[in-house]
Amino acid sequence: MKLYSAHKAPNPRRVLMFLAEKGITDVEVVNLDLSAGDNLHEDFRRKNPMAKVPVLELDDGTCISECGAIYRYLEERVPEPALLGRTIMEKTLIEMWERRAELSFMLTVGHCFQHTTGFFKDRMTPIAAWGEESGLLARQFLPLLEEQLTGHDFVAGSEFSAADITVFCALEFAKLVGMRPDAEEFPALVAWYQGIKQRPSAAIF
Ligand SMILES: N[C@@H](CCC(=O)N[C@@H](CS)C(=O)NCC(=O)O)C(=O)O
Structure with missing residues (x-):
């Protein structure tokens, strides 16, 4: 492959x-x-x-x-370790959070990055106001994550999954547009992030 x-x-x-x-x-x-x-x-x-x-x-x-x-x-x-869930409920909740993370976070951070930096201005028309708005939309996802991670070890529940990967990669990307969740405002999210950062897979980039 x-x-x-x-x-x-x-x-x-x-x-x-x-x-x-x-x-x-x-x-x-x-x-x-x-x-x-x-x-x-x-x-x-x-x-x-x-x-x-x-x-x-x-x-x-x-x-x-x-x-x-x-x-x-x-x-x-390669079914193990399962990253998309084993039971019907695990599979469903992982897909729900993975889609939320992709559409409401990764994509909005991406639009913020592209439209505020002009990184791809050779192939698209950056619209600064859309970039700013996308940054605001991305920030709106952080309280949802905080709420979910208060009482859950991982984004989609009690097991590490693809949803954690998508949120983690979007958060890392968000640093490029100056978005770093603050530990006082988002204690559960920051604790989760620090835990994911320790995984060997987080260092491969
Ligand atoms: N929905 C796609 C998104 C892929 C995507 O946006 N890739 C970016 C890199 S992170 C890219 O190839 N950008 C190049 C371009 O827009 O010219 C996926 O899930 O793979």
């Missing part, structure tokens, strides 16, 4: 962390230079018409993009 990735990019980091937690090592990582537009070339678009990383290319040439789909493939291939 090959993973098309990019240094310091938050979505590929989710898959790298997932692979590390699963102990899957037979993956060749190919790093693209996103700022140089490696992902925009026709040959890469044939792997993912969305022109985004990560892409997991299987040995038969099948290309899987979207982190959630890659998570699913890897979970089915």
